[in-house]
Amino acid sequence: MSTGRAWRIDLDAARHRAGAVRTLLCRVVVGDRLGLAVFLGALVAIGLTWRIGFFISDSYTLANALVALADGSLVVEEAVYGTLESPGMVVHDGRYYGRNYGQVAAALPLLWALRGVTTVADLGLVFAALWSLVVLSLAVQVGRLVGRPSLCAVVGSGVALGAFALNAALAEPVAARLLPVAALQLGTVLAAALVATTVYRLGTRLHDRRVGVAAGATAVAATPVGFWAAIPKRHVTVTALLLGVVYAFYRSRADRDGGTDSLLTTAGFRGLAYALVGLWTWIHAGEAFVVFVALVAVDVPTAPSNDRRTLAVVGGAFLASLLPFLLTNAAISGDPLRAPRMLTPAAEATGGSAFGGGSGGTDGAGGTAGGTAVLPPVLGGVLATVADRLALLFEPFVAGARSVFADPESLYETFVRAGYDEYIGRHDNDQAINLSVLESAPLVAGVVAILATGATRATAAVRRDTRTPLREQFVSAVRTARSSPTAATDTFVALVAVLFVLVYMPRLPLFAQVTVRYLLPVYVLAVYALVRQDWVRRTLGVRGRAALWSYLAGVFLGAQLLFVVVAVWTVGRGGAVQLHAVAGLAVAVVFGVTATASALDDRFDGLTAVLSGITAALGTNLIALSALVYFQYGPYALPAVDWLADLLAAA
Amino acid sequence: MNRARVLVYGTAAVILAVTLVSGPAVGFVDLTTPRYDTSGLGEGNATVDRIDAPDSVTLERGYQSESYYLTVPDAKIRLASLSGKPTVAYGVDIPAFGYSRSTTHFLSEGTSGWVELSLQSDTLGSDTVTADAYEGTISIVLRDSSGKTVLYEEPVTVEVVR
The missing domain is CATH 2.60.40.10 (Immunoglobulins)
Incomplete structure (x- = not known):
């Protein structure tokens, strides 16, 4: 019997180890139980909007590349979807290659998993089952959080079973050929949920859990992150990476005073920040370079220490994280520094209609995109070449700055009112379906209150230190940034946001953006900027209920109202989207004013709370109605939502 | 095991069981039928x-x-x-x-x-x-x-x- 006993002990040990692994995974990915709940909640919400299929023709490139990669090849030999001449596909030595390989590689295990699952389960029912299981686990987590496990178990089981039964009753077959695109979409859906949970963790570490949860939910539900969550483009994935960088950056400073619960040392967190930037190069080297510049510029001067050992950890992590990028490039072009985006596009970016056309293949937002052969051929000209390369690398920022001053109208069209643009309209049947930042996410208007906060602080500071010379004030400001983790993080976030905008400004406004998708990470940085302001936290703390109720009313009543107006007032998709734009912009302007007022005087907090709820609701309504009514392509992941969308289309 | 746990595990088991039973490996029942039967159309x-x-x-x-x-x-x-x-x-x-x-x-x-x-x-x-x-x-x-x-x-x- 000794073998049986040994076996049992082994089983216990294995269970113990599995539990430990699960706990560790939970801590690394979502932080704590509330973070897990935010993650699951985001998945539940995004699941409702998920349509399996292609929203934009660039995605053909990634899906075809994924199919090829699953067959063990980087070369895309046949177009399983669309054509080989899709935007973003590149040709090298007569062979076709995709791009954003980091994102494609991340989807590979998901594709394997989906293929495995569909050998035993019907694809038409897989997502319905998964969704119900996520609802169930969300209920369990919430039950433990609020101390009502039985009640939440009953409600959760009821909702999960009811939804599953409804979905099963309405389920239709889903073609197996959609599996690779579903895998890519699953990747971005998980990334979007990760955005929510990372914003939550950052908000909680900086302030408290209430702020964290509000910020996490807002980042996904009230900004276009939710719009792009189930669309397999790079934007949501790189947003998740950026949030990871910001979080690691903050931890690398905040844990300095002996963070007892850290899994990583401060140097480790610094290394993590750089490593995430390194992984970003595997998706889009140009964007990664922008973040790298901002990170180095803020990290090195404000780091707790730059001793040799720390730098070795940071540099080692960064170099290791660059390996996938370098190896992929070497395998494709033979030059480790020549990314697919720098090769010849398979098709000229002709545009076509917004959702038939893509954003083009020449997406190099500068950066490494500039250096075709970074190592100088002759050593003699090293200095000149270095200067040249530097100029080339920094050229995008200069061009961006120049374009902001030369063409302020574009800035206005990108951020405030997009309206009708003849050049863009030509791609969309003369409609205006590309919105500005404020039109897509009116909540962002609250960021302008920073000016008021800044002004009051500056006045107070100047009044306090009239005697101190300006130079000393500057030195003391730098010292604050060095000693305060939040000040350093604020600086980093602000710099990334500015550089990101600068790099993309020369190309904006552009067609096929819908919600200025190039700037998707900036929306989440705007949420960060909001939670860092005192008036926001005060409003959330004292008037949280008013904000929440006006949000819920704005979503449940507002969405219906908008739908009825669109259905009755026959204006088409272009008109419907413009209705959102005009309503969003109008509320955004009012919110900007009350937010500024709140920043100066807390008597305005009540009004600001209500308006913040409504602006957030308008962001959500755009996502919800786009998913259910305006942009339909392919079957919905949840059959019941598919049925609802059919019903709404008939109205 | 308390009642809440039983309920949660039971729900998960039902969902998984239905998914498996209707899946291609078992094929006991096909739950994904087109909402409109297009055979004999026209x-x-x-x-x-x-x-x-x-x-x-x-x-x-x-x-x-x-x-x-x-x-x-x-x-x-x-x-x-x-x-x-x-x-x-x-x-x-x-x-x-x-x-x-x-x-x-x-x-x-x-x-x-x-x-x-x-x-x-x-x-x-x-x-x-x-x-x-x-x-x-x-x-x-x-x-x-x-x-x-x-x-x-x-x-x-x-x-x-x-």
Whole structure:
């Protein structure tokens, strides 16, 4: 019997180890139980909007590349979807290659998993089952959080079973050929949920859990992150990476005073920040370079220490994280520094209609995109070449700055009112379906209150230190940034946001953006900027209920109202989207004013709370109605939502 | 194990079991059937005794854009008899700019009396729409076992609303 006993002990040990692994995974990915709940909640919400299929023709490139990669090849030999001449596909030595390989590689295990699952389960029912299981686990987590496990178990089981039964009753077959695109979409859906949970963790570490949860939910539900969550483009994935960088950056400073619960040392967190930037190069080297510049510029001067050992950890992590990028490039072009985006596009970016056309293949937002052969051929000209390369690398920022001053109208069209643009309209049947930042996410208007906060602080500071010379004030400001983790993080976030905008400004406004998708990470940085302001936290703390109720009313009543107006007032998709734009912009302007007022005087907090709820609701309504009514392509992941969308289309 | 736990695990087990049982490996039951069975479509017979079709169609300027939105009011047909699954295509043609669009409606057995036919709206660019009015044609075509029957084909005025 000794073998049986040994076996049992082994089983216990294995269970113990599995539990430990699960706990560790939970801590690394979502932080704590509330973070897990935010993650699951985001998945539940995004699941409702998920349509399996292609929203934009660039995605053909990634899906075809994924199919090829699953067959063990980087070369895309046949177009399983669309054509080989899709935007973003590149040709090298007569062979076709995709791009954003980091994102494609991340989807590979998901594709394997989906293929495995569909050998035993019907694809038409897989997502319905998964969704119900996520609802169930969300209920369990919430039950433990609020101390009502039985009640939440009953409600959760009821909702999960009811939804599953409804979905099963309405389920239709889903073609197996959609599996690779579903895998890519699953990747971005998980990334979007990760955005929510990372914003939550950052908000909680900086302030408290209430702020964290509000910020996490807002980042996904009230900004276009939710719009792009189930669309397999790079934007949501790189947003998740950026949030990871910001979080690691903050931890690398905040844990300095002996963070007892850290899994990583401060140097480790610094290394993590750089490593995430390194992984970003595997998706889009140009964007990664922008973040790298901002990170180095803020990290090195404000780091707790730059001793040799720390730098070795940071540099080692960064170099290791660059390996996938370098190896992929070497395998494709033979030059480790020549990314697919720098090769010849398979098709000229002709545009076509917004959702038939893509954003083009020449997406190099500068950066490494500039250096075709970074190592100088002759050593003699090293200095000149270095200067040249530097100029080339920094050229995008200069061009961006120049374009902001030369063409302020574009800035206005990108951020405030997009309206009708003849050049863009030509791609969309003369409609205006590309919105500005404020039109897509009116909540962002609250960021302008920073000016008021800044002004009051500056006045107070100047009044306090009239005697101190300006130079000393500057030195003391730098010292604050060095000693305060939040000040350093604020600086980093602000710099990334500015550089990101600068790099993309020369190309904006552009067609096929819908919600200025190039700037998707900036929306989440705007949420960060909001939670860092005192008036926001005060409003959330004292008037949280008013904000929440006006949000819920704005979503449940507002969405219906908008739908009825669109259905009755026959204006088409272009008109419907413009209705959102005009309503969003109008509320955004009012919110900007009350937010500024709140920043100066807390008597305005009540009004600001209500308006913040409504602006957030308008962001959500755009996502919800786009998913259910305006942009339909392919079957919905949840059959019941598919049925609802059919019903709404008939109205 | 307490009751809540049993409930949660039970729910998860039911969901997984149903998914597995209906999956390709077991195949005990197929839960994913098309909501509309398209077999035998366009076959059968239908007799239409009255038709009510619109005599004007509008091309309305889109809100805050330079596009035009084509809306065709619903048409109605009255079925005197129906068997099988014939289809009815409701269409509009605007020859001036080579435009043609139709929506096919499936008639399912058991339908009788007045049936509403809708035509999906469409967006047209401003370089297409230049005049104030166009001549168009509205058509209703029945497809059943006896082939294609044009039930209705009449000119219609396409009004441009700016």
